[in-house]
Structures are given as C-alpha cells and as structure tokens.
Amino acid sequence: MRRLVPALALLACVACAPVPSGAPPIGDVSAVVPRPVDATELTGPLPSAVPNTPSAVPDPACAANPTASRRPTGPPPAPDAMPAGSTMATIRDKGRVVVGVDQNAYLMGFRDPVSGELEGFDIDMAREIAKALFGDPTRIQFRVVSSEQRIPALRQGDVDIVVRTMTINCDRWAQVDFSTVYYQADQRVLVPISSSAAGIDALGGKRVCASKGSSSLANIAAHPAKPIPVSVPYWSDCLVLLQQGQVDAISTDNPILAGLVAQDPFTRIVGEPFAAEPYGMAFPQGHEDFVRFVNAVLERLRADGTWASIHRRWLGAPPAPPTPSYRD
Incomplete structure (x- = not known):
C-alpha cells in the first residue's frame, strides 16, 4: 500500500496537468476497431470461379x-x-x-x-x-x-x-x-446470441461473412434476400469480425460453424440449411x-x-x- 500511494498521487498530478494547446478534447478520442487483413465488403458480382482457359471449361x-x-x-x-x-x-x-x-x-x-x-x-x-x-x-x-x-x-x-x-x-x-x-455438410448461419435473426432470409441488407474462394461466399451473394457478402481469408477472421460487431452473421457449412460456436459460446447457429455442401x-x-x-x-x-x-x-x-x- 505504501508503494501504491505515491503512484496514485503521481497519476492524480498527471490527470490535473493542463492540456497542451491544440490537443483534442479527451472526449473526442476513440479507439479504432481493427479489421482482419484483406477483409472486403463485396458490393458487385463475385469473380468467376472458372478461369477463362481451355483447360477449365465446365462439363455440361x-x-x-x-x-x-x-x-x-x-x-x-x-x-x-x-x-x-x-x-x-x-x-x-x-x-x-x-x-x-x-x-x-x-x-x-x-x-x-x-x-x-x-x-x-x-x-x-x-x-x-x-x-x-x-x-x-x-x-x-x-x-x-x-x-x-x-x-x-x-x-x-x-x-x-x-x-x-x-x-x-x-x-x-x-x-x-x-x-x-x-x-x-450443409450451409447455415451463425449469429450472436443477442441477434433476432432466425436465418439467412432475415439478413437482407446485413453483412454476412464467409471465406474468400469458398462456395459459401457465392451462396451468400446469390441468395434472394440480398445479404451483403464480406470476404476474409480464414474462418477465424469471420469470428473476429462478428465479435467486434463489424458483421451481422457468418454463413458456411455446419461443421465449421460448430467449431466457431465451440470457441465462442455467445454465438448460435440458426435457420434451416439452405445449400448442400x-x-x-x-x-x-x-x-x-x-x-x-x-x-x-x-x-x-x-x-x-x-x-x-x-x-x-x-x-x-x-x-x-x-x-x-x-x-x-
């Protein structure tokens, strides 16, 4: 306690020190929530999954x-x-x-x-x-x-x-x-437990995260409810975005979602499957x-x-x- 008192006194003095001229008011300082590298909100059509090469022509x-x-x-x-x-x-x-x-x-x-x-x-x-x-x-x-x-x-x-x-x-x-x-597997939706969304149909205009290059991302973009796809490199990045409130939901295959729920019990899987995987x-x-x-x-x-x-x-x-x- 004897060591703590001088430290508290020093902090009190620092808090009472005058604000330097030109410094922003303390109330205006806010933390910037970081986003995972390469997180992208997609507003246009997804790139074609099939390169335009003779060796990659889909078989009817x-x-x-x-x-x-x-x-x-x-x-x-x-x-x-x-x-x-x-x-x-x-x-x-x-x-x-x-x-x-x-x-x-x-x-x-x-x-x-x-x-x-x-x-x-x-x-x-x-x-x-x-x-x-x-x-x-x-x-x-x-x-x-x-x-x-x-x-x-x-x-x-x-x-x-x-x-x-x-x-x-x-x-x-x-x-x-x-x-x-x-x-x-089957594709479903993961939301925070506080969310009222009951499935993909309730996420029109909402940000829904999936891994770049996955069929899940394409299914989100094609859904009639018109959710906003957000792509990231890895599924763990989706969980970070959901925890930070930067997306409203994650949508992918049920075993991947089960792994995310196991890591964060404040999430839940909702809705019926809407795509076979x-x-x-x-x-x-x-x-x-x-x-x-x-x-x-x-x-x-x-x-x-x-x-x-x-x-x-x-x-x-x-x-x-x-x-x-x-x-x-």
Whole structure:
C-alpha cells in the first residue's frame, strides 16, 4: 500500500496537468476497431470461379451428378505393391504425401495451441491416405492453404491432394478432380446470441461473412434476400469480425460453424440449411489412378468403421457415411 500511494498521487498530478494547446478534447478520442487483413465488403458480382482457359471449361454432363467420381478398380494395393509408374509410386518415391489443409477451422483442421500439431476431422482423414500409401500415417507433409489457394496449389503442383472442407461442384471439376463425398455438410448461419435473426432470409441488407474462394461466399451473394457478402481469408477472421460487431452473421457449412460456436459460446447457429455442401478430396487433373486409389481407401474407411470413429472423435455421434457415387 505504501508503494501504491505515491503512484496514485503521481497519476492524480498527471490527470490535473493542463492540456497542451491544440490537443483534442479527451472526449473526442476513440479507439479504432481493427479489421482482419484483406477483409472486403463485396458490393458487385463475385469473380468467376472458372478461369477463362481451355483447360477449365465446365462439363455440361456434370450437372446430372456433380459428386460422381472415378470408380475404384478394386481394394487399394498394399503400400509395398503400388503399380510401377503410377501416381502412388511417384508419391512413395518422394517419401511423403503433400496435403493441402486448413489450420483455422476448429474441429475440421486446426493447430492445437499446446502441442502445435495440426488436428481435426480433415487431418485424420488425410493421415489415413498417408497410411494407405506408406503404411505410416506420419509420412505426410501438411501445407496450409486458404480456401482461395486450394485450386491454385493443385494446378501448380504444390500439393498432391487437398483435404480441406472443399465442396464438390461443376465449376471446380473444370479445374481439378475430386474423390467421392467423404463428408456431407450443409450451409447455415451463425449469429450472436443477442441477434433476432432466425436465418439467412432475415439478413437482407446485413453483412454476412464467409471465406474468400469458398462456395459459401457465392451462396451468400446469390441468395434472394440480398445479404451483403464480406470476404476474409480464414474462418477465424469471420469470428473476429462478428465479435467486434463489424458483421451481422457468418454463413458456411455446419461443421465449421460448430467449431466457431465451440470457441465462442455467445454465438448460435440458426435457420434451416439452405445449400448442400458435399466435401470431396481434390486432386490435380490427369491423375485418375490416384483418384481411384483414394476412392478405394474411402470405401474401406466407410466399411471398417474408421470413418465413424473419426467422426465420433471430432464431430460427435456419426450418421451413416455418405454413399459414394461413380461416373465410370
């Protein structure tokens, strides 16, 4: 207390000191709430998801069943029996599989703050692919990518596969290949618990946040209620904007929203699903053997209970795994 009294006296003297000439009145000083880097309120049409290149022309036949993938030729071969010259043999020769993942989507793909390790549903699914290739789930190199970076990373050869809450659709099929559906998500809305909004229909003219390059952002922009899309690089940025009152809601897939609620109990998910979001693992085009191999691995994970076990660990009681659909 004896040490505190002089300090309080000093503060009192400072408070009583005259205000320098030209200084703004104390009541006029206000804090500026920072925004995440690259947060953008979108007032015009979104850029096309399909580049104007001959190799990225949407396939009209895709509309019949966008989730149909390449049929496995049989059970996946053993790690030491990959066909010579196959994509799988090439990956084995590297000694690791390079996987594009998220580190900002709690429960799906996130970095544990204590261990520093990547964890989540998508991370465990990626490790199963490494295990099928090498017999060792640790023979994997994770490369963190944003939603917007997923397709460029594949097309530029920076990764062998992307396992990152990536919705299968025909625009994306024009640029990359997909596995069968490994998780069936649906798009909903997250609001503060104090909000009266009951779903996307109540958010006309309101700012709704989603990750840049995500199908969620496109669905917000196309909704008849005409919400104002706000794009950010990562889902954690959306949560920051919501907590600071700079957006009115977040809208994306239910497992991502569940992770945000787990981080902030003063939020809640509202409304019925308004868009289906089937997740697939994505590949560079021209590696059909690897697509068929991964689909065979997914068949096994569904059948032997591994998929259900991973779901239970991260997302709770599992539903039936998604039924695969094949085009050939």
